[in-house]
Amino acid sequence: MKQKENPIITFFASVSLALFVLFILAITSIIGTVIPQNETPDKYLQYYGEKWSTVFHALNITDMYHSWWFLSLLTLLSVNLIVCTLKRLPHVWQTVMQDNLKTTAERLHKMSPSRVFVFNGPAAEAAAAARVLLSRTSTRIKEKSTATATMLFIQKGAWTRFGVYAVHASILLIFIGAIIGTLYGFKAFVMLPAGSTTSHVYEMGSNRLIPLGFDLRCDQFTLTLYDTGAPKEFRSELTVLNDKSELLKKSIVVNDPLSFQGLTFYQSSYEAKQGQLFAQIKNTKTGAATGLPVKPRTEVSWPDAGVRFGVINFEETKNGAASGYRFKIWFTDGTGTPSEFWMDFGATAKIERPATTYDFTLTQHYATGLQVAKDPGVWWVYVGCGLMLAGIMVAFFLSHRRIWILVTAEGDRTEVLVCGGANKNKLGFENQFNALLARFANHAQFTPQG
Amino acid sequence: MDSSQLLGITTFILLAASVLYIGLFIFRAHALGVTATALTFIALLTDTAGIIMRWVESYRMGIGHAPLSNMYESLIFFAWSIIVLYLFIEFRFKNRLIGAFVIPFAFLGMAYGSYATEFSREITPLIPALQSNWLIAHVVACFIGYAAFAVACGLGIMYLLKARSQEKGGNRTSGGLLDSLPDLRQIDDLTHKTILFGFLWLSAGIITGAIWANSAWGTYWSWDPKETWSIITWFIYGATLHARFTKGWGGKRIAWLAIVGLLSVIFTYYGVNFLLSGLHSYGGGK
């Protein structure tokens, strides 16, 4: 350990560098919270004038968290972390793995806290008595005897010394996850009208077309409001298809997305299609169902079922204070005479046909806005996060405690040294240690010295 | 009685407790101590009852959700966390003088929550983005962390006062006012522990926030101002934790960092909502 060290390694392993980098990261991060990020060049020109917007562009401040210099700072932090860990870990490893019974008597005498007792009796008896008293602290006693001395040792939580290294490793795992996500993932968007199917989505920023490798259909979008008019729920009924065969159906809301083949679809926004209605039709006998957009006074067909229908008229309705619309529907499934009837907006009508009955619902036509993400790195990030919390908890709550007892016989005199230490929570350790000392002091044959 | 009355009473009890703790500190009138502790304990009970009642009231309104969804509710929980942490420290270290530096933060939190005009105190239904259990975990973790940082800041101020009086010629001139404070090394150690505890919860808060964002829109981190300020705060406290391992970073600088750290917390919480705008403005603050 005492060899002269390469100054470059000393530099990169130093905690001072870590402090420096953390402070610089904290200070520079402020910039991007004050200056809006990723706006168009003319916005910057408008807000900050020509001189400043040139400076911003030159220093990548318009997208600073992805700029070369910010990423360099994060890299520097990682290098610092790795070098620091590589330098310290062997020593910690040794501390955890070492044979504590090899400690010399001199080192034990220098420990704090420590206490010497004189035992009234032979050394072998002293060791036996000490063993009994010590076993009330821990029964996992390690022991070594030589001709003149017996050493007893207990410890707890040696492994907790690795806690901070788990925290440090977790930072690297999170960075690795973020890099994997950037390299192999994407963020995209699609506006999918109810009743439509898409086989691709559009990358955010670039608008590049990304094929899904399967089809995604939106069967319905529903918007629910609170009495106050605030939105309560955005819900999309989605179906994943492969060549018209349905592979997966899921109703998604914000905070509950659909995942399929590494892609995840999030409910993000919606759009009401002005002047358009959406009809959901279900054949109650066969169970066949579909949803189709409807423009008033235009015939719509559901070819698979031989159904044709249309909204042939509509009028405003007044029901007390509430106003709404009702619609006149014309409907045929190719059997008998077509049905014609009035129905309210949002209601479900039962259409009796010669061979079957249809449930027919008429609502607003919406398109659902879906955010689409592929992020194969997210599990690295989550494992890193878990490890970080576990590591900090170890660093906060747990400590490595060690207690030695050395029984030495010098002529007739039997001396017993009780000593120990903890790497953290020294107060807690001292309480435990003092309890042990009290047990010795209460023992008839042990007399405290000094 | 409804929850807002109960919480209003809590604010006044905390004011009284703050005055008593400060009186105890300045006049060393030890008789005040027991009353101060008793009041703090009563404030804990009324605050807890207020939180539970608000929760029940939201269910009566048919929009039931944990009272952790807006600025006012988070401030109440903030005060609650400070009180719990403080009472723990008082019982553990058997020293009431720390209260003079800590309980005023709980009072200020409640008072700001009760009288600020920037936000509403009504119980409102949750918009879709906020309907997530991660929200509850996120707010709880963040505010326990913030409470710990407020306690650490109080300890930092205490450290600086005591250190200054010792430099100025020690105990005689100060008339022993600061003598009854724990000694510097003990304050320093407690500050460090409190910051590490806060760091644990802040990390948990940032992580649960990231998981929530990822479940809501598929991005666990987007560098919006709220996220960025929370990571700035995290960097500051992270640096503070490491400062001990660097030569020359004695207790005073760490005490100052505890103060700077809290300013960053306040900016993350207040400044971002009202001085900067961002993605999070839909929450009215979380």
Ligand code: HEM
């Ligand atoms: C964002 C990055 C970092 C985080 C979150 C972090 C976290 C931690 C935590 C929680 C502790 C325990 C503190 C305590 O027990 O009081 C710790 C200790 C430590 N960290 Fe870091 N750390 C980071 C970066 C670094 C870097 C870059 C270095 C490089 C020099 C470093 C070196 C150390 C050392 C030497 C210790 C003390 C270990 C010991 O107790 O033996 N840390 N770190």
